[in-house]
Amino acid sequence: MAKACSRAAFIALAAFASISTAVLRADDWPQWGGPQRDIVWREANVVEKxxxxxxxxxxxxxxxxxxxxPAVADGRVFVTDRIAEKNLERVLCFDAADGKPLWQHSYDASYGISYPLGPRATPTVDGELVYTLGAVGHLLCLRAATGDVVWEKYLVDAVGTKLPTWGLAAAPLIDGDQVIVLAGGENGALVVSFDKRTGQELWRALDDPEVGYCPPVIMEFGGRRQLIIWHASHVSSLNPATGTLLWEVPFPLQAALCVATPRQVGNRLFVTAFYEGPMMLDLGADGVTPTVLWTTGKGNNDLKNDSIHSIMPTPIFTEDYVYGISSYGQLRCLKADNGEMVWETLDATGKGRWWNAFLIPHGEMSGRRVYIANEQGELITAELSPEGYREISRAELIEPLQPIQRRMTVWSHPAFAMQSVFARNDKELIRVDLKK
Structure with missing residues (x-):
């Protein structure tokens, strides 16, 4: 009887320990936008003020x-950079606990693009492998533990990539056994799927003279998984397994400036561009019958508008409202049903062309509690609601080092993982603990 009780107690204790470990386990940020690629931080027990x-x-x-x-996974931090004087791009790996360098891999990469600072795309970590896309077309698959090359492709040679003005910027997407890349290639190779372990091409899809900069995402509409590709001429949906076109809506863009990640609520899909502003789609009950619900107001442009004309930041889309940064730094709230502006403020940002601030909802995408990483290197905690912007706290995160429009900026999206924020500028990668 005593042995039975002891065994039962041990099982109960083990179960409790297992549950506790699951509850307390720190989340990773293994790719662009975090674990679900939706730019939401879901970890608990982090500071609000x-x-x-x-x-x-x-x-x-x-x-x-x-x-x-940066990307954070399995106790490691991955980031890419450029050593301009040597024409090198590098993939760097650090210990997430103490910042100790673990390995680096470098390769020749001559730039002929505008804003030639360095790579744009966040690394994508998938178990034992990490995938990176350089600004001028170098696609790498490396072993996450050692940096050893598993396979690599120079997309200019492999699929005829035509480099866009500001370089390739869309982070690779892992889906099952494939890695999907916005390649900007010729002969139907705007989007290309490769076997993630071997690099063998699986399928290619779409043609467009301009590739754009928006990362591919998979969403579910009408009970069907869809690969959403927002490129310079259309918002397109593909079958992620085959690349077959499901639907597309024309949305031609000046300078191919599609950067912000599309947002979904139910059967609605929201995108926003710098010059043309936003477009709200309803995909219907079947998920493949798109209707344009509204676009920016007539006469609106990047200089004068009452909407959200985003250069880079991805907005927050709730059931009834959209919150986002517009072309000159205005943080705005729009009604989701018709695009009417509810309020605007410059309190979290500043006024200037291409002003940038990243909005990261905490918890689910309610729009209430958010972290804001602005281009001045500040981290802000705030609440967003139809009533307005309420700032909770603000602190200095990292030094802005890049001169843009006569101001100093940092345009790199932080990672939120391990109850911390990981941020980079052009000279350092840092970790700041935000645990309560």
Whole structure:
């Protein structure tokens, strides 16, 4: 009887430990937009009110220049940079706990693109492998533990990629056994799927003279998984298994400036561009019958508008409202049913062309509690609601080092993982602990 009780107690204790571990396990940020690629931070027990002044760092590690945000997975941090004087792009890996360098892999990459600072696309980590896409077309699959090359492709040669003005920027997407890349290639190779383990091409889809910069995402509409590709001329939906076109809606863009990740609520899909502004689609009950619900108001443009004309930041889309940063830094709230502006403020940002701030909802995408990483290197906690913007706290996260429009900026999206924020500029990668 005593043995039975002891065994039962052991099982109960083990079960409790297992549950506790699951509850307390720190989340990763293994790709662009986090675990679900939706730019939402879901970890619990993180601070709501930041300390004043400069945020204390767990560690700092020297790196080179680049726009690509970090990825965090399995106790490692991955980031890419460029050493301009040597014409090198690099993939760097650090220990997430203490910032110790673990490995680096470099390769020749001569730039002929505008804003030649460095790579743009966040690394994508999938178990034992990490995938990176360089600004001028180098697609790599490396072993996450060692940096050894598993396979690599130069997309200009492999699929005829025509480099866009500002370089390739869309982070690779893993779906099952494939890695999907916005390649901008010829002969129906705007989007290309490769076997993630071997690099063998599986399928290719779409033609467009301009590729754009928006990362591919998979969403479900009408009970069907769909690969959403927003490119320079259309918003397109593909069968992610085959690349077969399901539907598309024309949305021609000046300068191919599609950057912000599309947002979904129910059967509605929202996109926003710098010059043309937003478009709201309803895909119908079957998920493949798109209707344009509304676009930006007549006469609106990047200089004068009452909508959300985003250069880079991805908006927050709730059931009834859309919150986002417009072309000159205005943080705005729109009604989701018709695009009417509810309010605007410059309190979280600043006024200037291409002003940028990343909005990261905490918890689910309610739009209430958000972290805002603005281009001045500040981290803000705030609440967004139809009533307005309410700032909770603000602190200095990282130094802005890039001159843009006569102001200093940092345009790299942070990673939120391990109850911390990981951020980079053109000289360092840092970790700041945000645990309660």
């Amino acid at each position: 930041l300390p004043e002044g400069k945020l204390p760092r767990v560690w700092s590690a020297p790196i080179g220049a680049g726009y690509a945000g």
